[in-house]
Amino acid sequence: xxxxxxxxxxxxxYSAGFVTEIESDTLPPGLDADVVRFISNRKxxxxxxxxxxxxxxxxxxxxxxxxxxxxxxxPVDFQGISYYSAPRSQGDGPKSLEEVDPxxxxxxxxxxxxxxxxxxxxxxxxxxxxxxxxxxSVSIAxxxxxxxxxxxxxxxxxxEAVHSHPEIVRKYLGSVVPQKDNFYAALxxxxxxxxxxxxxxxxxxxxMELSTYFRINAQNTGQFERTLIVAxxxxxxxxxxxxxxxxxxENQLHAAVVELVALDDAEIKYSTVQNxxxxxxxxxxxxxxxxxxxxxxHNRAKISWTQVETGSAVTWKYPSVVLRGDDSVGxxxxxxxxxxRQQADTGTKMIHMGKRSRSTIVSKGxxxxxxxxxxxxxxxxxxTAAGARNYTQCDSLLIGGACGAHTFPYIENKNAxxxxxxxxxxxxxxDEQLFLCAQRGIDAEKAVSMIVxxxxxxxxxxxxxEFAVEAGKLLEVSLxxxxx
Amino acid sequence: MSDMANTAAHPLLEIDDLHAEVDGKAILKGLxxxxxxxxxxxxxxxxxxxxxxxxxxxxxxxxxxxxxxSVRFDGQDLLAMEPEERAHAGLFLAFQYPVEIPGVSxxxxxxxxxxxxxxxxxxxxLTTAEFMKKLRxxxxxxxxxxxxxxxxxxxxxSGGEKKRNEILQMxxxxxxxxxxxxxxxxxxxxxxxxxxxxxNAFVDEDRTRAxxxxxxxxxxxxxxxxxxxxVLADGRIVESGDKQLALTLExxxxxxxxxx
Numbered sequence: 001x002x003x004x005x006x007x008x009x010x011x012x013x014y015s016a017g018f019v020t021e022i023e024s025d026t027l028p029p030g031l032d033a034d035v036v037r038f039i040s041n042r043k044x045x046x047x048x049x050x051x052x053x054x055x056x057x058x059x060x061x062x063x064x065x066x067x068x069x070x071x072x073x074x075p076v077d078f079q080g081i082s083y084y085s086a087p088r089s090q091g092d093g094p095k096s097l098e099e100v101d102p103x104x105x106x107x108x109x110x111x112x113x114x115x116x117x118x119x120x121x122x123x124x125x126x127x128x129x130x131x132x133x134x135x136x137s138v139s140i141a142x143x144x145x146x147x148x149x150x151x152x153x154x155x156x157x158x159x160e161a162v163h164s165h166p167e168i169v170r171k172y173l174g175s176v177v178p179q180k181d182n183f184y185a186a187l188x189x190x191x192x193x194x195x196x197x198x199x200x201x202x203x204x205x206x207x208m209e210l211s212t213y214f215r216i217n218a219q220n221t222g223q224f225e226r227t228l229i230v231a232x233x234x235x236x237x238x239x240x241x242x243x244x245x246x247x248x249x250e251n252q253l254h255a256a257v258v259e260l261v262a263l264d265d266a267e268i269k270y271s272t273v274q275n276x277x278x279x280x281x282x283x284x285x286x287x288x289x290x291x292x293x294x295x296x297x298h299n300r301a302k303i304s305w306t307q308v309e310t311g312s313a314v315t316w317k318y319p320s321v322v323l324r325g326d327d328s329v330g331x332x333x334x335x336x337x338x339x340x341r342q343q344a345d346t347g348t349k350m351i352h353m354g355k356r357s358r359s360t361i362v363s364k365g366x367x368x369x370x371x372x373x374x375x376x377x378x379x380x381x382x383x384t385a386a387g388a389r390n391y392t393q394c395d396s397l398l399i400g401g402a403c404g405a406h407t408f409p410y411i412e413n414k415n416a417x418x419x420x421x422x423x424x425x426x427x428x429x430x431d432e433q434l435f436l437c438a439q440r441g442i443d444a445e446k447a448v449s450m451i452v453x454x455x456x457x458x459x460x461x462x463x464x465x466e467f468a469v470e471a472g473k474l475l476e477v478s479l480x481x482x483x484x
Numbered sequence: 485m486s487d488m489a490n491t492a493a494h495p496l497l498e499i500d501d502l503h504a505e506v507d508g509k510a511i512l513k514g515l516x517x518x519x520x521x522x523x524x525x526x527x528x529x530x531x532x533x534x535x536x537x538x539x540x541x542x543x544x545x546x547x548x549x550x551x552x553x554s555v556r557f558d559g560q561d562l563l564a565m566e567p568e569e570r571a572h573a574g575l576f577l578a579f580q581y582p583v584e585i586p587g588v589s590x591x592x593x594x595x596x597x598x599x600x601x602x603x604x605x606x607x608x609x610l611t612t613a614e615f616m617k618k619l620r621x622x623x624x625x626x627x628x629x630x631x632x633x634x635x636x637x638x639x640x641x642s643g644g645e646k647k648r649n650e651i652l653q654m655x656x657x658x659x660x661x662x663x664x665x666x667x668x669x670x671x672x673x674x675x676x677x678x679x680x681x682x683x684n685a686f687v688d689e690d691r692t693r694a695x696x697x698x699x700x701x702x703x704x705x706x707x708x709x710x711x712x713x714x715v716l717a718d719g720r721i722v723e724s725g726d727k728q729l730a731l732t733l734e735x736x737x738x739x740x741x742x743x744x
Contacts, residue, residue, distance in 0.1 A: 431546065432583040436637075439543050439579075440597040440653060441571035441604060450596055454587030454636070 026085040033057060035083050036190050042084070043159045043193075048170065056179035056189030063183045069345040070374040070406055071314050076288065081222045081253055083191045132157065132196045132212040144208065151207050153237075154199040158226055161197035168199055172230050176259035176296050176322070184255040184316075185292040188224045192257065195225035200235035200266070209464055211240040214256075222253040229259070231266035231301075238269040240467055252277075253288045254312075260295030260303055264325065267302040268295065271463050272319075273471055275478075276311035281369075283341030286313025293317065299325035299354070306462040308471040309336040309346060310478045318376065320349035323357035323385070330359040333459040335471070337452075337478055338371030338403070347377035347408075352385035352418065361392040364456050367403035368479065374406040381418040388418040396426040397455050399448065399479075427455075449476045494521040496558055496661050496694045497542075503552035503719075504541045511537040513719035514553070519661070522691035524683075526705055527698050528730060529716035530738045535698045536580060538716070539665040543577040544570050558660060572604035574660030578650035578667050585637035590649065593637045594619060594656055601657060622655050627678055643670025651682040662686060664697045668704035680707025702734035 027035060036057045040050040065075070132155065148155050154165060161169050179189040196212040214225060231237055254276060262268050270293075279286025289312035295303040305319040321330030332348035350359035359379065367373040379390045396405035407424050429451055437447035453460070453472055460468045497519040504512040511534045519525050529535050541548045542555065544567035555562040557575060565573065585593065595615055602609035610618065623633060626648050638646050647667055654662050664683065668676060684707075687693050697708060705713075705727060713730045715723040717738070723729065733740075 427586065430583065433585050435543075435545050435567065436579065436583050436585070437597075438567035439571055439577050440593075440657065441568050441600040442596055443568050443600070446596065446600065450588055450592070451585060454585070454589070454592070457587055 027082050029082050030079045031057075031081070031083055031191070039084050039191055039193055043162065045162055046166065049162060049173075052174070052179065053190050056186050057191075059180045060183065060186035060190055063180075063186055065183055066316075069316050069376070070372065070408070071316060071343040071345050073288065073314050073343070076253060078187075083222060083224070084193055132210075147207070148210075152201040152204055153206050154197065155210050156197055158195045158197040158228060159193070161199075161228075165197070165199060168230060169197070169228065172228055172259065172261050173226075174259075176261060176294050177257050177292050182292060184290040185257050188226060188255050188257045188292070191222075192224045192226035195227040195256070196229075197227070198229040198237060198239065200231045200237045202232040203234045204232075205235065206237040209238050209240060211242065213242045214254075222255065224254075225256045227256070227258040228261075229268060229270070230261045231263060231268050233263045234265040235263075236267045236269075238271070238464055240271040240273070240464060242273045242275070252286075254291070256291045256293075258291070258293040258319075260293075262295060262297050262301035262303050262328075264299045265301060266298070267304075269304045269464075270295070270306070270319070271467060272305075272307040272309070273467060273474065274307065274309045274311050274315075275474060277313075278311050278340065278342050279313040281340045283313065286342070287311065288313060289315045289317060291317045293319035294322065294349075295320070295330075296322045296324055297328035297330060297354075297357075300327045301325055302329040302331070304329075304331040304333070304462065305348065306331075306333040306459065307335070307346075308456075308459070308463070308474065309334070309344060310474055312344070313342060315342075315344040315346050317346045318348055320351065321359065322351045322353065323359065323388075324353050326354040326356060328354050328357045330357070331462075332359075332361045332363070332377075333462040334363045335366070335456045335459045335475075336364070336373060336375075337366040337475060338368070338373045339478060340369040340371060342369075342371040344372070345374040345376055347375045349378040349380070350390055352379075352381040352388040352390070352415075354385060354388075356387040356389075357385055358388070359390045361390070361394070362458050363392075363394045364459055365394075365396045365405055366399065366452055366455065366475075367396070367405050368399035370402045372404045372406070374408060376408040376410075378410040378412070379420055379422075380412045381415050381420065383414045385415050386417045388415060390418075390420045392420075392422045394422070394424040395455070396424075397452065398426070398428045399452075445479075448479055452479060494692070495519070495556075496521050497562075497696070498556040499553070500555070501553040502538075502541070502550065502555060504537060504548055504550045506537065506548055510551070511719055512541065515716070515720055516553075517714065517721060519694050519696055521660075521694055522687065523711045524687055524695045524697070524708060525712045525714065526710035526730065527696065527714045527716050527721075528700070528702075528733055531700075533716045534719045535700075535716055536665055539577055539580075539663050539698055542570075542663060543567060543575065568600070569604075571657075571659075572601060576654050576657060576659035576662045578647075578654060578662065578664045580666040580669065582638045582641075582646045582650055584639045584641075586639050588637050589634050590637050591616075591619065591633045594633075594653065597653070597657060619656065622652055625655075626652055626682060628652060644672060644675040647671055647679060648675060651679050654686065655682060660693055662693070662695045664695065664699075666698060666700060668699055668701060676704065676707055680704070683708050702730045705730050 033054060036053050040053055177185050180186055198210055200206050229239060260268050276287035276289055297303050303321045309315055319332060323330050330350050336344045336346050338344050348361055361377055363375045365373040365375055375394050381388050394407055398405055405426055409422055411420055413420055429448060434444055434447055452475055460471055463471055495518050499515060499517045502512050502515045527535055541550060550563055557573060599609045628648055647670060667679060683695060687695055710727055713725055713727060714721045
């Protein structure tokens with residue numbers, strides 16, 4: 001019957017699964033204080049940062065791996081991972097675009113992320129998007145730096161910002177996600193190698209979309225990027241990250257930290273299209289995506305997270321907002337699609353501290369194959385957050401009968417004047433729906449894609465226009481041959 | 485393929501000695517029926533006689549197993565075709581209980597269906613503007629408000645709206661053959677008239693088309709006058725006649741038939 005054929009055809013093509021043949025400088029696997037010092041030294045970091053890393057490392061040694069998430073995977077061998085890999089030609093950090101290895105540029109072209117500014121300006125490809133490309137452990141190119149500089153916007157690899165804007169980095173690094181926040185954040189704090197840094201000056205509306213593209217290429221390598229975005233008073237920025245990795249049989253670890261700071265009246269819109277390699281149909285290989293993302297909102301500031309998660313073997317990720325300021329606003333819009341043997345435990349935390357702070361959570365989980373998809377969310381209203389409001393809507397869509405959808409909403413309300421609403425639904429792509437579509441001449445693949453896209457509409461609406469189209473296509477590819 | 489010179493008498497649907505079962509239980513037991521282009525047939529019969537099974541078997545619903553006989557549709561072997569191929573060949577089923585597809589707007593659904601049809605016929609699909617014009621025009625003929633098109637497919641529709649939506653789809657997709665499964669159920673008198681007019685126009689405007697209505701009650705037949713009425717009992721056609729047969733059935737009930 002139809003449910004079995006659902007499984008038979010639940011196969012996906014992972015078009016980003018190729019490997020780039022390039023010489024890399026890669027540290028041998030293993031982690032100790034010397035590795036931490038090596039990375040810091042390699043980046044020519046100031047002493048305070050080396051000490052900060054070592055402190056994180058020492059603390060990490062004392063922490064257990066978290067086991068509370070609804071995911072199952074064999075223990076990660078942290079000594080089996082290499083903590084630093086850089087394309088050889090790029091070993092000394094980012095250079096101008098002309099000096100970037102053509103092989104690397106071809107990699108990004110193949111992924112549809114062109115790094116040639118001229119082409120972008122000519123309107124050949126996406127216009128008005130500045131890109132920072134991170135390949136394994138280093139940033140290889142950042143486009144449109146000059147144009148951004150004219151507006152006073154700083155967009156560069158964090159390894160560069162440590163030198164060019166040390167006062168901002170020192171002030172805010174770890175201010176939102178402390179070194180000791182959790183197991184993976186502590187690990188990241190010790191060994192982070194690169195990532196993006198953004199600073200938007202007071203009152204500036206960033207003139208273009210900023211985007212970072214992460215690519216894991218080397219084998220047995222972890223990617224530990226660190227992103228820091230500081231939006232000064234009354235400024236605005238929209239930022240997008242994309243991620244892919246080659247198809248490999250073993251699991252690879254991605255443990256990133258993203259910190260957002262929205263000062264008074266600032267707004268940060270952070271969108272993610274995550275398409276790390278999910279592993280094969282039997283669950284071999286794929287990325288472990290253990291990520292800590294959090295933002296702090298000051299008075300009347302707004303942070304909006306939008307994520308479309310289709311990749312990774314295991315996802316553990318809760319982009320959160322600390323609503324510190326009065327009248328601050330936090331939003332979380334999420335689509336998480338799992339297929340085959342993928343597992344996702346994702347959601348958000350909205351911490352209300354400011355008066356009249358407001359948050360909205362819209363989570364759409366889609367499970368297919370034998371995958372497990374969990375929403376985990378915390379809404380905490382502190383005693384100080386008079387008049388706070390939260391609205392949570394959490395919908396699950398099941399495709400086939402062998403997958404799982406779970407919802408773990410936690411609500412802690414310590415203020416009687418707050419309003420917290422939670423709505424949840426679970427639905428299934430039914431045989432009846434597919435038959436209705438077939439009878440109207442729409443084949444099963446198209447029907448599922450149409451139903452899934454309809455289900456995700458509220459979230460796609462939140463993505464920047466050019467990425468909304470991409471996200472829709474990505475879902476279509478991820479569900480290719482999903483039903484018969 | 486169809487012989488254009490002979491269109492009036494062209495047999496669109498030829499069912500010969502059809503046997504079918506559901507979950508191992510025989511439901512259709514040697515059903516034979518021919519519907520020619522330009523004609524309207526009605527099938528009546530008591531509950532459990534196999535009316536809806538016939539509709540589902542013709543449309544190719546999974547779970548219905550054909551165990552014998554043949555069905556030719558417009559000269560082709562219907563039973564060898566996938567459900568969407570049957571749709572592309574021009575077979576349309578108006579469902580008894582149309583399912584909801586939340587989140588997918590009616591408009592988007594119809595556009596996708598029309599694009600799929602155009603693709604199957606190797607025609608250029610309508611532009612969005614052409615499509616919208618056609619959609620709005622057809623919707624207003626069926627007394628459907630504009631906001632109706634933006635709502636999810638059948639989502640929160642009343643019984644009458646669901647049925648009118650089926651007719652809207654039929655008119656837009658312009659099939660050769662429409663199979664109406666209990667389309668009168670859940671309709672009030674006004675809606676019944678609207679649906680009846682829609683179906684009458686469907687055949688009147690193109691005599692190469694045909695309709696097969698499945699109904700429990702006579703009342704739909706006041707609005708769509710059939711050329712032939714068949715009575716289905718225990719998986720077979722046991723009686724065929726003109727519209728008078730429907731009135732007799734209404735008056736005397738199916739029990740009368742069994743005695744006869």
